[in-house]
Amino acid sequence: MNTAQHSARVGLLFLLGLALIWVTHEALDSKSSLSKTGYPLVAGFQNLKSLKQGDDIRMAGVRIGSVETTQLAGHRVEAILRIDKKVTIPSDARATITSSGLLGTNYVSISLGTPSRAPLAPGGEIVTYESADLGTVMTQLSELGEKLEDTLGSIGSVFQGRGGEPSLFDRLNHLLSENSSKIDTVMSNLEDITNKVNQGQGTLGKLVNxxxxxxxxxxxxxxxxxxxxxxxxxxxxxxxxxxxxxxxxxxLGTLLYDQKTSDDLKAITANFAQVSEKLAKGEGTLGKLIQDDSLYTDAQATLQKADRALGSMSDSGPISAVGAVANALF
CATH class of the missing domain: 1.20.5 (Single alpha-helices involved in coiled-coils or other helix-helix interfaces)
Incomplete structure (x- = not known):
């Protein structure tokens, strides 16, 4: 390797180091400036799920702040969120802890909320909800797998037999062997019934054919x-x-629902009751006719006299007949 290539590589590495230092400085500077200029919010959770200081806070995927610190607060844990002062969060927005991937770091995700709602004030508390993390899901899958394994083991022991007991197929085979004659009889009877139905015999056969x-x-x-x-x-x-x-x-409607007709009917009934009471007591002409025996006796005597007078008329003239009737009556 010549001196020129070596120098070029050293220079390239030096430039890459400067770029890395600049990116790190910018990131740290942005977080530092955010901690100085942003406003805090409190988010309470049951479990922070490895959330730590410096993790991102995102709204609809856009970074709007970072976690300033975490702390215990009674029976829950709190994360102090530092939000960019340019971002307003509606009071109905909700926060949760989520992961950026299977192996990614956790961050706080905040929903958009309703723009018309009043924004959260600095130092206020945002509503949170718990979301299932990867560890929880894996634990639940592990428990489900164990239950499934136990279930399959129980089913396998039933089919294969356990402790010298016959398997399910052996039991079915034994049951069929012992009842083969009965099964043949049942099948034969069913065949006879279907033949009769096809031939139109019986009520069902006639209905079908x-x-x-x-x-x-x-x-x-x-x-x-x-x-x-x-x-x-x-x-x-x-x-x-x-x-x-x-x-x-x-x-009928008039009798039942017309008040005047009902009153008249009641009056008639009352009058009839009075008349019947007078008749029972023998008051009045009709009452005396019903209750007094002397009127009946007098009427009977008068009729007897009239009968005698009519008998004597046949022997006398007209004038003498009238006189005889008058004498008989009076």
């Missing part, structure tokens, strides 16, 4: 539907009749 039976069944169903329709019409008429009665229409 005889179109006349099908037509009669269809006609019966039609009649049932017609009867149901008539019953529905009857119910409708009954409802209409009840509605008319409730509205006071017709004789």
């Amino acid at each position: 005889d179109p006349k039976v099908y037509d009669e069944l269809l006609a019966t169903l039609t009649q049932i539907k017609a009867a149901a329709s008539q019953a529905s019409g009857f119910v409708g008429d009954a409802q209409e009749l009840v509605a008319h009665v409730k509205s006071g229409q017709g004789t």
Whole structure:
């Protein structure tokens, strides 16, 4: 290697070192200036998930600040967020801890929120929610795998047998061997039944093969539907009749809902009760006719006298007959 190439490589490495130093200085300077000019917010979590000082704070993927510090606060942990003073965060925005990738560092992600809502004041607390991290997901998958392995082991022991016990297939084979004759009988009976149905024997066979039976069944169903329709019409008429009665229409409606008619009916009933009471006591002409036996006796005596007088008229003249009747009566 000649001296010129060596010098060029040394110069290139020197320039790369200067560039790296400048980038590091700019990054540190930007964070330092942000810590001086930004405003703080408090975010409380149950677990910081390896979040540390200097980690980014992003809104919709854009870096808007960094984590200033982390601290314990009773039964939770708090992260003090330093937000760029140019960025306002609505009061309904929410923060969570997420990861930039499978092997990336964690950062605080803040939702956009509603622009019309009032912004959070410096030193205020932002609403947070917990999100599942990679470690939690892997733990849950591990537990699920263990449960699945136990389940598959139990299923395998059932199929293969355990402790000298016969396997499931052995039991099924033994069951089929012992009941083969019964199974043959059942299959034979099923074959006979299907043959009879195909030949149109029995009720089911006629329903399947005889179109006349099908037509009669269809006609019966039609009649049932017609009867149901008539019953529905009857119910409708009954409802209409009840509605008319409730509205006071017709004789029955007038009797039930017309107050004047009801009062007149009550008055008639009361008068009839008074009349019947007087008749029972023998008051009045009709009451005396019903209760007094002397009127009946007098009437019977008068009729006997009239009968004797009519008997004597046949032997006397007209004048003497009138006199005889008058004498008999009076």
